[in-house]
Amino acid sequence: MVSNKKVLFQKIPTAYPVIGEHIAVEHSEFNLDAPLLSGEFILKTLVLSVDPYMRGRMRDVSIESYAPAFVVGQPIDGYAVAIVEKSNSSVYKVGDYLYGMGDFVNYAKMSEAEAKARGMEVRPDIPTSGLPITNYVGVLGMPGATAYFGLEQVGKPKAGETIYISAASGAVGQLVGQLAKTQGLRVVGSAGSDEKVAHLKNTGFDAAFNYKTEDTDAKLTEYCPDGVDIYFDNVGGVMLETTINHMNNYGRIVACGAISQYNTSFEESYGVRNLVQMVGKRLRFEGYIILDHPDFDGPFRERMAKILLDGKFKYLEDVVDGIENAPEALLDVLHGKNFGKKVVHVADA
């Protein structure tokens, strides 16, 4: 028997989730030697991704959305890299690295059908690429594809334009900024600490500011003297309203996230008062979810791995050790306390 920690969803939160009340770690045991039916195998979790969108999954199961609701009493799940520890399957063999939606547990027994339903794919590139495994749930995973797709397909950047990115040091933002830089844009970002701002400048942002200590409106005036052509919006709320005032005609607002609004009720949500500018400035404000574009994934990963191996990009990860620290890691992301892409390192292969 081995120790098997699980992160359980316990109760639907109405504001920020609280550890112990809404999510909690359960200690249990797992029998690695239990017999496996044909097609079954045992997965050992290596890394887990914690991301803002997970807040949206903490809802009543009756409410439909792009990502399924977490089930009360069950482990939460998310993007994961795991290794096959034991196997009675000809598809998933011992030593195979898998990427897909994994439960927040140390060990899990799985059937081939369940693995398929979770989008688990065998990924021989993970142990051979020379890139850290944590990259595969971040810059090479969902957040990376979200950044690349959002900038390219929704933002439609043109050299010489100005892009402004909020939550710019996060999993998506830091990559958007560096990609935009390679395409000849003026890149401006904001983040919630001076340390994050310094990191942004260090990755090549033309300008960056701490939105908690500086006035966003004044800083946008100063740093975007020609206005904003693309606003890559990760936060929504008052930041969105302020930025709309700086948008140029034909500007694009890439609706990637709205983290400032994820933990408030509708009544308490910030009301954006200047949408009248959508018409006069001919703005396009467009939301997208990377899950809708699975065909994008393969080509994206190939291009991104090449970029990373070139060594020119600086993708900052904020790695915590131990699955028992996953709830706090998730809370950190929701509160903006992460410094770079937050990843939970659960175990080595």
Added chain:
Amino acid sequence: MVSNKKVLFQKIPTAYPVIGEHIAVEHSEFNLDAPLLSGEFILKTLVLSVDPYMRGRMRDVSIESYAPAFVVGQPIDGYAVAIVEKSNSSVYKVGDYLYGMGDFVNYAKMSEAEAKARGMEVRPDIPTSGLPITNYVGVLGMPGATAYFGLEQVGKPKAGETIYISAASGAVGQLVGQLAKTQGLRVVGSAGSDEKVAHLKNTGFDAAFNYKTEDTDAKLTEYCPDGVDIYFDNVGGVMLETTINHMNNYGRIVACGAISQYNTSFEESYGVRNLVQMVGKRLRFEGYIILDHPDFDGPFRERMAKILLDGKFKYLEDVVDGIENAPEALLDVLHGKNFGKKVVHVADA
């Protein structure tokens, strides 16, 4: 000498403009027999269009926007049909019908250069088509092109989808609804009086309601049981917020106008609180201005004239007589008191 009434812009309003304070009628005289320099001609105004966008022109000239600011002390201008009364020009001949941006005056002396700057074009189709001249500043003019372009190019409708149109009996809305009907959409509209609602049903809307006496949220639930795929937004504000709650995944919000927000300060503007749904529902919210698409105009007019001559469309006009009533007509449009496209009939040819 003939009487020449002019509608002057007198002062920049901060809320709804007031007749006598912000716009006023001036009585003057015009000498039809004054000598004309080479290239000069005299225009007699026949019909004038009053439209919501004109409120946006009542601003400080230093503020740039898609349509130039009105100049204090000068006549306001707008879409007009006029006839050449006298001429010393080989381009604009006596009896020619002109369409373009005309001053709100009975008579005006004009040079060829000024006529060109105002986009004045000789339009032989106007007196020969068999369609009312008022149509040329409405269903065949800017509002018509706005409706057609917005539905087709921005909304991208698909048969079987549901479209909801606010200010649906207005110059743009009533046409959007009828066009959408021909493309196999379920068409739902709202307007501000029972009389307008009855008219919408009479033009083939599947359902319509009076937003002043009915609850929009309840009515959208009832009339759009499969949700809203396209929201053709003419009003903005709380109507926009309520409709976002009913939007389907991949829905489009055509930002055509925001009349509920034109006469309020930024501070008093309605704050839309549910933009977080832009991401989860992958909505596209897009503004446009028909002036950006001059190439659309010719082909549009040809198609639209054919549709109108077929006699199947019901395009309601709210015609007032006399240029002295133009200020009130404009106020009516801003207050939603018009019943159909508001047009000022100034004179017969």
